[in-house]
Amino acid sequence: MIQPHRDIENWTLTTPAARSSRGAVASQHRLAAQAGAAQLDAGGNAIDAIVATAYALNAVEPWMSGLGGAGFMVIWLAKEQRAVALDFQGTLPDDMRLEDYPVDPALPATPMGFPGVVDNANTEGYRSITVPGAVAGLDHALSRFGSRSRSDVMTPAIQLAERGLHVDWFTSLQIGVCARTLARDPISASIYLPGGHPATPESRLRIPNLAETLGEIAEGGAETFYSGALTERIVSDLQAGGSRISRADLAAYEVFEYAPMAAEHRGYTLYTPGEVSGGLRQREMLAYALEAMPTPPENPTAETWLAYAEALEQCWKRHKVRNGVITEQGACTSSMSSVDAEGNMVALTYTLLNRFGSGVTLPSTGMLMNDSVSYFDPRPGYPTTMEGGKRINSSNMCPTVAVKDDEARFSVGASGGNLIMPAVTQVAALMMDFDMSVEDAIHHPRIDASYRGSVRVDPRFSPETLAKLGQRFELEIAQQVVFPKLYACVSAVSRNPTTGECVGINDPTQPVGGGAAPAPFHIEPLDDDEPVVRP
Template sequence: MTTTADQWSTRKPFVTNPAGMVAAQHIAAARAGAELLGRGGNAVDAAVAAALALGAVEPWMCGIGGSGFMVIWLAREGRAVALDFQGVLAAGVAPGDYPVDPALPVTSMGFPAVRGFANTQGATAVTVPGAVAGFDHALARYGSRSLGEVLQPAIRLADEGIPASWFCTLMIASEMAILRRDPVAASVFLPEGVPLQPGAQLRIPGLAGTLRRLAEKGAEGFYRGDLGCDIAAELQALGSRIGMDDLARYEVLDHPPMEAHHRGTTLFTPGEQSGGLRQRDFLAHAGRAMPAPGPRPDAASWLVYADALEAAWRAHRQRNGTLSEVGCSTSSLSAADAEGNMVALTYTLLDHFGAGIVLPRTGLLLNNGVSYFDPRPGRRTSMLGGKRINSSNMVPTVGVHDGVAEFAIGASGGDLIMPCVAQIAALMLDFGMTLEEAIHLPRLDASHRGSLRADPRLGPAVLDWLAATYTVEVSGNVVMPKLYACPSGVSRTADGRFGGINDPALPDGGAAGPEPQSAPTGVKGAQ
């Protein structure tokens, strides 16, 4: 076994409220979602408000220049829906735009790098962002508030800025080499050539104005109006092929989610384009290998989880031919309301700070989603003009038992996402744990990469048992690198309240509920 020297352990409060809950990777975003619940909004309104706020307070992870997935449980209708608002390549993109350079290291998705890092850095790495379309669609079909109203907390945060935390400084410092290449990004995040210091104001010029324009003109203005024209012009000036036709063609996919069944609970995920199929494979393997779990997880059950993760990832790599995703820039959040609606939402810029640029007029950070595509031809994930991202690790999950949503969870962390979410769900369902217990429990990580990573808190007996089968890396759940992903979740509690929590090792994350006197409204059905 190998081990790391940096070992430490933290706990985070499990917040409860009878009228709903929002958990997110930044407490300010969770409070933004709770604010919508307090105004009478439902879980969809709260989730979108939190997601938009995250773009202002956690801009290295997500924003309206990103893309992702959402799973919604509609309590009145007793059904779940999945929204795919993943990125799309510009129609004019051709494989010849991205010639492979064998002298460069592979990308964060495990694909070959191309000349000048054109598929990972700068405007040439940007796919058409789907976040605005996804949020607008969710609100129009299933929410109770307008995009303009839901945007207000994000506008306020973008306008005023927030004091940078030490974690913010750490994230900026980790990407200095890329950020300093873009003059606008450098001016925002590297004032005087050094990372924004703790306590200094984090504020992105132009972002609040763009969010105000979005509130006024809606998604139509972003994809077919003046705001879209400005974004496309800024991108093209930096070398992107994305034009107004690409923005205007963008569509959200609204479809029945993938189902997995485990211990009497149905887990809904976005499906094969996400990490959902791997999660379903994991649960099926664990169910077969452990038909009657004991009262608490032991060495044998942790080995079952390791084997199940290995098998699920082996099948995935055979399907997609991908290597390892070694970097990530993703935000995940969950929301619930008093009526019983639940939402799990995950969206991303892909790598930290996405393409590493900030558009000078609109203040947008953009995804580097082109790196989701293999520059080599003939593969499932190969580049093709107008092609949608068809493989992702994101796996927002809603668990439903006897027609009632019991939990909504998701995580950020690239290859680490599915193992994290799947284990938290399995620990709850296999051993009757609460969400609070499951998130605080140590985890392991396996993704068919030749070794198994395990938290030392599992204990010597478990680690020795695992080491008899696997090459084990013993590594603690630290702030950076995030070796076991960063989960956020909400759940029902035994006393009928709603609880929420974010990863105990993420300093800025948290959960918040609405004011007690407020209650959310119903959720819209499909039109």
């Protein structure tokens, strides 16, 4: 039995939930959730709320997601009683060349399990960037299913970007973890490493041109980003840094809208983006668990957690057989959920891939860019080999909307690479198998299993559960901590169709995360004495 993280921090992590009959939003940053909830307060719907939340994260959590990223969204449309999935994953440039990524045997494998290449070109810097799909995906969702104007929805994000990024201890931690990568890029270094060191708490960072870029998108939408004036500056910066992304690559980008994958479990239908996400593994895990536990006990038992662990091991084994070496690690990405009074519900997960992505901030736009080239193999002859125009087609992201009796009951998603699907599916299973509230399910101890030779277990589990799991698996006894996040970072909302109460909550390990109820958006003024770091 391995005990690498047992009881090393002397506190109990809890987080409050937001409640309202008018809807709720949950996000990895409270201000972003409040930006989304303000759309509900102004008469908007859950789609307006999720888009506002996603854009606001550019200004308050830039290291996880943003304009330079990509992802998935699942939407439940209450009046139509149907679910929709959006795939806005990144694509490789048409002029992709394997010779730009020579394998370096002296380097460790990348977080995706592929060989390292010379100068880390597939994980850091301009050559690691794919065509970003975030703006296309968010604009598609808003124009197709939203109810408010783009300008109204994006105003909070612009206000936050104009104010600048308030640095707290958690922000300093994120910067410090990635200081080496950020130091490679002059613009990123000037923003996040003032004086050559990670920005310190109680300072404020100004990200040059970000507010202006958000304003241009608010006015011109995806068109200006992919085939307009903004395109020219994006491509000019990219190519000056060595990227092969062209204007034609941006112009050719498209969002995929489709019927999501459905999984049935105890009267619920769970909708996910399907096989290109963690959705297939989720469906398989629930099927294994249902077979092992046809009738659940009143409360989870040691046998319950053994069934869940074995189900996770089995679905991950099948996944690794299907996909080979893709083993995305880390605790990056941003996930958010929203629900409105009408019962519309959304789960959105999008990402720069690794924390701070490529480490590149484009000088003309203030956009922090992804490093999603690392989703692909630099060696020839594999299904995942880098190839011009190829789209990211395998991800751990697993935004989920659960529907019962034609009513959306909850949506849940998470950040955390390989940790995502196990955490999302456990929260969902606890709510479906044991009728737990979303608040209780989020706070319940978790396991993490992905067919890697051991199972990670929270020491808050009962001695009986630990003993039962230890009879079957080698255990890593690992406390839930703020960093590293060992059980993912979950965001979720729920709605009771009988009472109309909506609840929003973020993972207790995320000190800046939270849920928000509808209210006008208001930014607290910052102290005039607070130092502003300007590149």
